[in-house]
Amino acid sequence: MEKQVLIKLQDIGKRYVIGSEEIFALRGVDLEIYKGEFVALMGPSGSGKSTLMNILGCLDTPTKGSYILNDTDVSNLNDNELAEIRNKEIGFVFQTFNLLPRSSSLENVALPLVYAGIAKEARTTRAIEVLDSVGLGNRMYHKPNELSGGQRQRVAVARALVNNPAIILADEPTGNLDTKSADGVFELLQRVCKEQGTAVLFVTHNPELAERCDKTLQVIDGKMV
Numbered sequence: 001m002e003k004q005v006l007i008k009l010q011d012i013g014k015r016y017v018i019g020s021e022e023i024f025a026l027r028g029v030d031l032e033i034y035k036g037e038f039v040a041l042m043g044p045s046g047s048g049k050s051t052l053m054n055i056l057g058c059l060d061t062p063t064k065g066s067y068i069l070n071d072t073d074v075s076n077l078n079d080n081e082l083a084e085i086r087n088k089e090i091g092f093v094f095q096t097f098n099l100l101p102r103s104s105s106l107e108n109v110a111l112p113l114v115y116a117g118i119a120k121e122a123r124t125t126r127a128i129e130v131l132d133s134v135g136l137g138n139r140m141y142h143k144p145n146e147l148s149g150g151q152r153q154r155v156a157v158a159r160a161l162v163n164n165p166a167i168i169l170a171d172e173p174t175g176n177l178d179t180k181s182a183d184g185v186f187e188l189l190q191r192v193c194k195e196q197g198t199a200v201l202f203v204t205h206n207p208e209l210a211e212r213c214d215k216t217l218q219v220i221d222g223k224m225v
């Protein structure tokens with residue numbers, strides 16, 4: 001199958017101003033990610049990885065450059081338009097899980113479908129299906145504090161997948177996990193994304209995991225190297 005471009009960044013820059021100080025978090029980043037591609041993003045702390053993820057995830061806008069996502073130019077959209085694209089195209093997985101503490105796995109996973117305007121019964125059916133696919137069919141009614149770290153991150157992966165996004169942005173998703181759980185979450189992401197044809201951008205400091213991705217990007221001091 002021919003590779004289709006999902007994401008194309010050209011000359012993306014991000015400048016923060018704090019008082020009289022300017023910080024150039026990104027300095028002219030070019031990047032392409034194909035549909036269904038599993039990409040590792042590496043780089044030292046403070047190099048701009050999270051800034052890049054926030055821009056890719058339409059949580060933040062660049063100060064220069066262009067961003068094409070699934071044939072849409074998202075560089076100049078307003079907040080409402082960005083929110084819509086985010087809900088439809090992007091799933092997030094964070095290092096700290098970011099689950100609602102008082103809600104069950106099922107409620108956490110179904111939540112993005114509420115924002116997508118899906119009816120209750122269909123939400124539950126879909127959330128159960130995805131929880132099953134991440135191996136948590138027997139943990140539907142557990143709350144986050146009744147789950148292990150690895151299980152919590154599986155819930156977060158299920159939540160990211162539930163809308164069938166074009167890409168999952170995972171910012172150090174295995175950073176808080178022991179080696180065995182980290183491996184499990186990594187393999188889960190690889191498997192489910194291959195099954196659904198979802199692309200993944202996976203931030204990691206672990207060269208062994210990066211080696212197992214389709215390609216590795218390296219950002220240093222706000223630039224791709």
Ligand code: ADP
Pocket residue numbers: 016017018023024025043044045046047048049050051052
């Ligand atoms: P990484 O995720 O690779 O550790 P970040 O993208 O978080 O790096 O940060 C890149 C640089 O931008 C750092 O120097 C950081 O201090 C700065 N930075 C990040 N977010 C902000 C912000 N909201 N305001 C000001 N500076 C920021």
Ligand code: MG
Pocket residue numbers: 049050051
């Ligand atoms: Mg970061």
